[in-house]
Amino acid sequence: MAAIHRPAHxxxxxxxxxxAACLEKSKAIGVPMNVAIVDASLYLLHFERMPGAKLTSVDISMNKAFTAAGHHAPTSVYKEAVWPGGAAFGLNNSNGGKFITGTPAxxxxxxxxxxxxxxxxxxKNxxxxxxL
Known part of the structure; x- marks a missing residue:
């Protein structure tokens, strides 16, 4: 019987x-952020909003996490491909509008x-x- 490979969860x-590391880095660079982390099933596992983070970015942060985890790549990889004429133009309309492309540095x-x-x-573990 073949072994079943399961991705790490x-x-x-x-x-x-x-x-915690994201919040620390966000504070260090002086940009308050919403931090959303999804699991392998692309569902929200943890969320934190820093004081001063944009309220309109709550959903954006969750959708960026969904996109990055679902494609095993940062959303920035789509930056050029999603503009008119790009190979992935219109992709941001997929998945009920949850597919988010591009990202600030x-x-x-x-x-x-x-x-x-x-x-x-x-x-460490x-x-x-x-x-032992």
């Missing part, structure tokens, strides 16, 4: 670690801080388990 604990920087924090957490 982000735990709520790991999502909180990522969120700060979004990428803050999201990467969250990814780095989770990877560091995984590495792996090293600890190896010692």
């Amino acid at each position: 982000l735990t709520h604990h790991a999502a909180k670690i990522a969120s 700060q979004d990428t920087e803050v999201a990467q801080a969250g990814v780095d924090a989770v990877l560091s957490y995984i590495k 792996s090293q600890l388990k190896a010692k």
Whole structure:
């Protein structure tokens, strides 16, 4: 019987670690943000809104998380392709309008801080388990 490969699932604990790192980076760069983290099923796992973050960006942050997780790529990869004449023009109308393209540089920087924090957490836990 063949083994079934299941993708790693982000735990709520790991999502909180990522969120804390995102909030810390957001504070460091002086841009209050909404932080949305989804799991492998693309459903919201954790959300935090910083004081001063744009209220209109609550849904945008959730949709960016949906798009990035669903395509295993940051939303910035679609920036050029979604303009009129681009290979993916109109793609932002898919998935009930939840597909969000493009991203300010700060979004990428803050999201990467969250990814780095989770990877560091995984590495530490792996090293600890190896010692046991």
